[in-house]
Amino acid sequence: MLHELLVAPFVDYEFMRRALIGAVALSISGCPLGVFLILRRMSLAGDALSHAILPGAAIGYLACGLSLPAMTFGGLVAGLAVAVASSAAARWTALREDASLAAFYLVSLALGVALVSLKGSNVDLLHVLFGSVLALDDATLIFLAAIASVTLTALALAYRALALDTFDPLFARRASPLGEWIPFAFLALVVLNLVAGFHALGTLMAVGIIMLPAASARLWTRDLTMTLPLAAAIGVASSYFGLVLSFHSGLAAGPVIILVAGAAYFASLIFGQTGGVVRLWRPKRHLEG
Amino acid sequence: MSAAGSIRLDNVTLGYERRPAVHHLTGVVEAGAALAICGPNGAGKSTLLKGLAGLLAPIGGRIVWDGFSPRDIAYLPQSAEIDHAFPIDVLDFVSMGAMRRIGLFGRIGGEERARIATAIASVGLEGFEDRQIGTLSGGQMQRALFARLLVEDSPIILLDEPFGAIDAKTIDDLVTIMAGWREERRTVIAILHELDLARRAFPQALLLAREPVFWGPTREALSDSRLAEANRMVEAFNRDAEDCRRDETPHAA
Numbered sequence: 336m337l338h339e340l341l342v343a344p345f346v347d348y349e350f351m352r353r354a355l356i357g358a359v360a361l362s363i364s365g366c367p368l369g370v371f372l373i374l375r376r377m378s379l380a381g382d383a384l385s386h387a388i389l390p391g392a393a394i395g396y397l398a399c400g401l402s403l404p405a406m407t408f409g410g411l412v413a414g415l416a417v418a419v420a421s422s423a424a425a426r427w428t429a430l431r432e433d434a435s436l437a438a439f440y441l442v443s444l445a446l447g448v449a450l451v452s453l454k455g456s457n458v459d460l461l462h463v464l465f466g467s468v469l470a471l472d473d474a475t476l477i478f479l480a481a482i483a484s485v486t487l488t489a490l491a492l493a494y495r496a497l498a499l500d501t502f503d504p505l506f507a508r509r510a511s512p513l514g515e516w517i518p519f520a521f522l523a524l525v526v527l528n529l530v531a532g533f534h535a536l537g538t539l540m541a542v543g544i545i546m547l548p549a550a551s552a553r554l555w556t557r558d559l560t561m562t563l564p565l566a567a568a569i570g571v572a573s574s575y576f577g578l579v580l581s582f583h584s585g586l587a588a589g590p591v592i593i594l595v596a597g598a599a600y601f602a603s604l605i606f607g608q609t610g611g612v613v614r615l616w617r618p619k620r621h622l623e624g
Numbered sequence: 625m626s627a628a629g630s631i632r633l634d635n636v637t638l639g640y641e642r643r644p645a646v647h648h649l650t651g652v653v654e655a656g657a658a659l660a661i662c663g664p665n666g667a668g669k670s671t672l673l674k675g676l677a678g679l680l681a682p683i684g685g686r687i688v689w690d691g692f693s694p695r696d697i698a699y700l701p702q703s704a705e706i707d708h709a710f711p712i713d714v715l716d717f718v719s720m721g722a723m724r725r726i727g728l729f730g731r732i733g734g735e736e737r738a739r740i741a742t743a744i745a746s747v748g749l750e751g752f753e754d755r756q757i758g759t760l761s762g763g764q765m766q767r768a769l770f771a772r773l774l775v776e777d778s779p780i781i782l783l784d785e786p787f788g789a790i791d792a793k794t795i796d797d798l799v800t801i802m803a804g805w806r807e808e809r810r811t812v813i814a815i816l817h818e819l820d821l822a823r824r825a826f827p828q829a830l831l832l833a834r835e836p837v838f839w840g841p842t843r844e845a846l847s848d849s850r851l852a853e854a855n856r857m858v859e860a861f862n863r864d865a866e867d868c869r870r871d872e873t874p875h876a877a
Contacts, residue, residue: 374710496728499720502710505679509695510723517728557756559711 344582353471357535360479362570364486365528367563369549374501385529385542386440387417389447403474414526422518466537468588475534482531536589547596554607628691629655637684638675645671647835656809660816660826664858667832669815673784698778702785708758715753721775743774763794783814819846833857
């Protein structure tokens with residue numbers, strides 16, 4: 336019975352296995368980045384960047400149809416351009432990073448949808464907005480895995496630098512000439528993962544798998560070295576149960592994955608050990624000293 | 625001419641978006657000097673300190689660091705500028721001070737570990753190594769910041785209101801550490817609201833009210849009449865200021 340419910344879909348159908356692998360790769364690399372986005376108070380920047388990818392991907396689509404390299408390239412260029420522009424603006428002008436992000440993302444979304452509708456059908460539009468996690472081909476899977484590998488390697492190597500820059504950017508800048516470049520490198524990683532997420536979950540859902548598990552993990556532990564793997568674990572679990580649920584219910588896979596991640600978030604809000612509602616209302620007995 | 629290790633201010637104007645916070649300041653902080661920067665709120669003290677640390681480029685005049693880079697300066701920010709909610713413990717926080725020597729990617733070796741342990745001990749935070757900084761009291765946080773400065777081991781130390789809102793015992797301990805820096809001939813520049821402390825521990829003072837009111841021996845700088853003058857000058861700040869017509873070129877050396 337349990338086997339049929341939880342395992343059989345993946346044994347019986349290759350597209351389910353592919354979807355699982357793709358979503359797991361996304362979660363493992365994206366969720367730790369989400370933790371840093373939250374700590375940097377850039378939760379909304381992730382949203383804006385994911386929308387900024389859309390016009391670029393749409394131009395790639397206009398030129399070459401639903402082609403992985405063309406849409407990836409277009410998305411990367413557009414995302415990186417916006418990332419560099421916004422963090423340069425924050426770094427060198429009086430504007431704060433979040434100042435123009437709302438405008439950015441609305442304009443980008445409108446532009447992207449307009450560009451796709453220029454040529455494509457509603458099916459293509461749905462693909463762009465909500466992804467196609469159940470139709471990942473070999474090339475896309477390898478692409479997702481490669482981005483996850485690059486991201487995890489970079490995080491492992493630059494963990495201390497990134498944590499330092501997140502906590503005290505002025506200090507990081509003075510401690511090393513490389514300090515100036517940490518925010519840009521970080522945003523580049525975020526854009527990479529958003530482009531990956533774009534293929535699997537679509538532009539509207541990609542940022543969900545990055546932010547929701549990260550927000551949940553923050554509610555369970557204050558230790559950063561625990562938060563990062565916990566976020567990834569919540570992301571992986573959301574992907575798995577989301578796929579299972581979508582398989583049995585017939586609901587669209589991408590949104591269901593995000594819904595499960597959302598459910599995990601609300602559960603964390605209520606039961607989380609650090610900052611959850613229950614803990615705030617009924618704190619443990621205070622310590623002796 | 626000034627000796628190596630000094631900071632020279634040449635008709636410096638610092639500010640944000642054309643609005644000057646520090647107006648036409650000229651002077652020299654010699655190597656090994658102890659300078660208190662005093663003045664009312666809004667006098668431009670923090671802005672000046674950021675300029676001295678190389679964190680804010682002057683909009684007029686120039687700042688010359690003689691024989692060193694502003695990166696070599698250790699800088700203690702105001703407590704409010706630190707994200708106390710960030711998940712980092714005291715040990716990691718103090719270890720940040722070693723970053724300039726080991727780089728962003730280098731290993732923290734035995735020598736650095738010893739230095740970090742000594743710093744934590746000398747500010748009296750032994751046993752707090754595993755505590756998250758968010759759980760520290762104001763005084764303990766200030767001790768941790770001083771420990772980070774000790775690990776930085778910099779010849780020039782800038783302090784932005786190091787003694788704001790902390791108790792007498794903590795102030796005493798931290799002043800002792802500061803006295804140690806003076807004996808080691810380090811340059812110490814501190815923004816202070818505690819005027820008695822400034823008179824006691826700092827031979828030189830700069831009284832600032834957007835413009836320098838007086839820069840020299842502390843007792844003269846912090847006389848009642850000059851303090852009153854500084855208050856008046858800040859209050860008279862002009863909302864509809866026009867373009868400044870004063871000479872922008874640095875004075876001839």
